[in-house]
Amino acid sequence: MSNAEDRLKFIKPLEPELVLEPPVSDDWFHEIKYDGFRTQLIRDWAGVRAFTKNGHDWSKRYWPIVTAAEQLKAKSFILDGETIAPEPDGRPNFHAMHSRMTWNAELLAFVAFDILYLDGEDLRPRPAIERKEILWDLVKPAEGIIQYSQHVLGGGAEFYEAVERLGVEGMVSKRQGSSYRSGPTDIWVKTKCWEFGEFDLLGIKREPGKETVGLMARDGKYAGPATIALTKQMRERLMARVRKGQPPPNTPQAARGPEVEWLKKSIKARVRTLRGEPKLRHATLQGLVEE
Structure with a gap:
């Protein structure tokens, strides 16, 4: 019988560096920076758990996300993403986070932007752009509660202008060929509006x-x-x-x-x-x- 010892363990998240201008070279891809709570979803033999960026288990608070993640077609995974309170137009409303967590958790969503582990393989050494493809294959059938963070290759300055117009918090740029490393790093950078x-x-x-x-x-x-x-x-x-x-x-x-x-x-x-x-x-x- 399996025991708690061989459950998948929380991985300290990668922390992007704050910069004042986005990188413009083509070896980066760019995503919207979602304003919510950084969340790691872990699935192993005993089911799905949701952790905060500091490793606290918030599965009970995020129960609808946990339930939705149970439907994903994989035996085990570790997903990195953001829990948000989306408005009808999809934009995150950070100010609504606390009340939804307390009263309407089913109105929360999880936006997945990276995958660190899948069915027995540690994916962290793989290039970021490859991990996005693997993530898309896992998440694309999901609807509503589990979302996929779309990205754009190159064109950092134009992407920043678009993000500015959308009125969201900012953007995150990631080196296409980079592996996943825990802690502060400049292989991901965030540019705020x-x-x-x-x-x-x-x-x-x-x-x-x-x-x-x-x-x-x-x-x-x-x-x-x-x-x-x-x-x-x-x-x-x-x-x-x-x-x-x-x-x-x-x-x-x-x-x-x-x-x-x-x-x-x-x-x-x-x-x-x-x-x-x-x-x-x-x-x-x-x-x-x-x-």
Whole structure:
């Protein structure tokens, strides 16, 4: 009788490197970056389990996905993908994830983008593009809950423009000939789209030899720094408004310090930042929104 010892084990996922521009050479293929929770589906003799990117077993939360994966025609597999909350047009709605996991798990979907193991063979040494073919053969009959992540060969810049227009979080580019390696690597890279939003400028941090940054908040919560990319005129206008204010109570220690000048009253500012991040990332302050 088999026991727990010979069950397939969770494999630490590959983590793509964040870049600001997609690779343009033809030895890459590109996929949409789905905004959800990274998930690994493992099937062995005892059935299908679903794991988070840190290896926690979430099979109960993702039960409809587990049930759908049981229908795939293979004895054993390990799939790498993303659990999403799709809208009717297919776009993922990250904000709906928690409520669906709690109340409507059947409205979740699993988008498979890689296969690491199939029926006794470790596929990780195989080229990424070959693994996609094997994955397609396994997943193509599935409908709805288990989906296949389509890809495009080459044309990174055009793909990025299309992704930008779709309004999704970004894209992931993978070297066609690369094997699968756990942990951080640059054989996969993710390029996020930019978004613009209004934030409250709380203060200005100036340090010798460094770029001037604005310390930003949203809905009363500290959101992070944004480089100030303003004209000389706007900068002077801004500096004229810097008066001895106080940092808001929830500002982290790291953002304080003698080099910060706090505004007496915050100013609305337009900020460009990477889409789909909890805090500001690679952000720049684009201009002030006049009251």
